[in-house]
Amino acid sequence: MLTTQETEYLCRVGPGTPMGNLMRRYWHPILLSKELPEPDGAPLRARLLGEDLVAFRDSNGDVGLLDNYCPHRRASLFFGRNEEAGLRCVYHGWKFDTTGSCVDMPSEPAESNFKDKVKVKAYPAKEAGGLIWTYMGPPEHEPPLPLLxxxxxxxxxxxxxxxxxxxxxxxxxxxxxxxxxxxxxxxxxxxxxxxxxxxxxxxxxxxxxxxxxxxxxxxxxxxxxxxxxxxxxxxxxxxxxxxxxxxxxxxxxxxxxxxxxxxxxxxxxxxxxxxxxxxxxxxxxxxxxxxxxxxxxxxxxxxxxxxxxxxxxxxxxxxxxxxxxxxxxxxxxxxxxxxxxxxxxxxxxxxxxxxxxxxxxxxxxxxxxxxxxxxxxxxxxxxxxxxxxxxxxxxxxxxxxxxxxxxxxxxxxxxxxxx
Ligand code: FES
Ligand SMILES: [Fe+2]
Structure with missing residues (x-):
């Protein structure tokens, strides 16, 4: 038997919860590799530990896991164009690579350096065992993949x-x-x-x-x-x-x-x-x-x-x-x-x-x-x-x-x- 408080402590894993913080010290299999079968294929919605993400396989075959919400005006990147090594939000064309860096901002003047200041939250991805794994914790604590x-x-x-x-x-x-x-x-x-x-x-x-x-x-x-x-x-x-x-x-x-x-x-x-x-x-x-x-x-x-x-x-x-x-x-x-x-x-x-x-x-x-x-x-x-x-x-x-x-x-x- 657990008290109601213990059950809450054990089960809730959203951002900022104690169990959520513990979870964020481990790698998680978020998708099957075969769900992203080809470079520049359709992006996927992926929700993990209560956070909404978008997953895509870029032109180089690398997997990106980005916050669902475009940092410009919060449209979903799920509708994005997966092209030329990045995911482009279709609202105003801001484009992000797998690290979350903004690599193109066609809606701003060419001389603007605003794109260098904008990032979307991105989590690292690795593939092993036919699975795509991610780590959502503090970068300084990122561990190696578990040797399952x-x-x-x-x-x-x-x-x-x-x-x-x-x-x-x-x-x-x-x-x-x-x-x-x-x-x-x-x-x-x-x-x-x-x-x-x-x-x-x-x-x-x-x-x-x-x-x-x-x-x-x-x-x-x-x-x-x-x-x-x-x-x-x-x-x-x-x-x-x-x-x-x-x-x-x-x-x-x-x-x-x-x-x-x-x-x-x-x-x-x-x-x-x-x-x-x-x-x-x-x-x-x-x-x-x-x-x-x-x-x-x-x-x-x-x-x-x-x-x-x-x-x-x-x-x-x-x-x-x-x-x-x-x-x-x-x-x-x-x-x-x-x-x-x-x-x-x-x-x-x-x-x-x-x-x-x-x-x-x-x-x-x-x-x-x-x-x-x-x-x-x-x-x-x-x-x-x-x-x-x-x-x-x-x-x-x-x-x-x-x-x-x-x-x-x-x-x-x-x-x-x-x-
Ligand atoms: S909301 Fe994504 S580019 Fe404007
Ligand atoms: Fe069973």
Whole structure:
């Protein structure tokens, strides 16, 4: 449980808020690289941490992220002309490059040097892992990109997709590290019958034991979560997940398999991106393993990036299916998740919740964020941004003898650590 004040402190990330200031010490994946496919293509609106921006790829292929509002008379640069290495406001033709410098001002006398005095707010952009990243904090604190494994692999090892949730980023993070719900929310009614012959550890052991015991460890990057279930007489099945500052997650996986991660990027206090990243550390992903083909067919193609099953249509819940086939009657896994997190209200009222033993990781994540934001208020910079190697980790999954703790097995440790 959190008080109303603590919830506000944790969830609000606009300019000048304590959590917003903490967020502004980290790099954020603001767009998929493929959303700006070509130089001089159409600019895009991009909102992040409550700030309205316009993104464009200039003639050199570089990405610019500018304040939405032209510094002349505040018209939106979204309507701008993307030409000759800059974005030109179509109201009076003022043109800005990716650094925000005004490079042309055709509406002023040729001898005027006013253009040298005008800048539009611009944030730096970098590309890695098929994502466009930006940093919105003080320039003197700009860190390197986090060494998340997908940021360091060839692009054919990585697939990225995204979806918009209509709720605050914290409750979506909470959903991703609350791995117990997978045995219920995402289950089929026949999962107990199919478990004995399932091909994966998750399929075999996740459903028969729906009350895992949680173990949470602090790490350099965030927290490491082990959820322990009964496997055979003498063994446990461990589902190992991660939360990394400020909102990166990695959900449990099969041993030595590909990895899936999330980034719950706050658009503003009431909306967030769920950026989904799947990667294989060892080899290129096969076409059928790339997540886009599975994921994108459930997403609206109107630019909203909402799931087709969304709040407006009650996530297309099918009560017949709920009775006979699946736990929810909702088809798409991420729509199942967003039905839960969006329905809490845009910022869930934590003063009325009753946290249980499976919510340990949620409690630790909230505390870690609040503690870091308070420390920053006291002038203590967060650890991770300038220690990018603290992100060199993976999630995991394994069956171990009952007397072995999940961090003690060297093979498991190797599998959840990036060399
Ligand atoms: S408002 Fe943009 S150039 Fe005048
Ligand atoms: Fe889920």
């Amino acid at each position: 494994e997908y940021n360091t692999l060839p692009l054919d090892h990585v697939s990225v997709s995204k979806l918009r949730y209509e709720s605050n980023y914290v409750q979506v993070v909470e959903g991703d590290i609350d791995t117990v719900h997978a045995s219920l929310l995402h289950s089929r009614l026949d999962c107990l019958d199919t478990a004995p012959t399932a091909a994966t550890l998750a399929g075999r052991y996740q459903f028969p034991d729906r009350a895992p015991k949680f173990f949470v460890e602090d790490t350099d990057g965030g927290i490491l979560i082990g959820a322990r279930r009964r496997a055979e007489e003498d063994s446990y099945y461990w589902r190992i997940s991660r939360w990394l500052f400020p909102y990166f997650t990695m959900i449990p996986r099969e041993p030595h398999g590909h990895v899936q991660g999330g980034a719950m990027v706050p658009i503003d206090d009431e909306n967030c991106w769920f950026v989904h990243i799947r990667w294989n550390p060892y080899r290129p992903l096969l076409e059928e393993e790339r997540f886009e083909s599975h994921f994108d067919k459930y997403i609206m193609d109107d630019g909203s990036w909402l799931a087709i099953a969304n709040r407006r249509n009650d996530y297309m819940i099918d009560r017949e299916k709920q009775k006979n086939e699946t736990y929810t009657g909702i088809e798409f896994v991420r729509a199942q998740d967003s039905a839960m997190t969006d329905s809490m209200g845009t910022i869930a009222d934590r003063s009325k919740e009753h946290l249980a033993t499976t919510d340990m990781a949620i409690i630790r994540m909230r505390r870690s964020l609040i503690r870091a934001a308070r420390a920053l208020e006291d002038g203590v910079e967060p650890h991770q941004p300038h220690n990018p190697e603290s992100y060199k980790v993976r999630s995991g999954g394994c069956v171990l003898p009952r007397d072995v703790y999940f961090t003690q097995d060297s093979e498991v440790w190797d599998d959840i650590t990036v060399k």
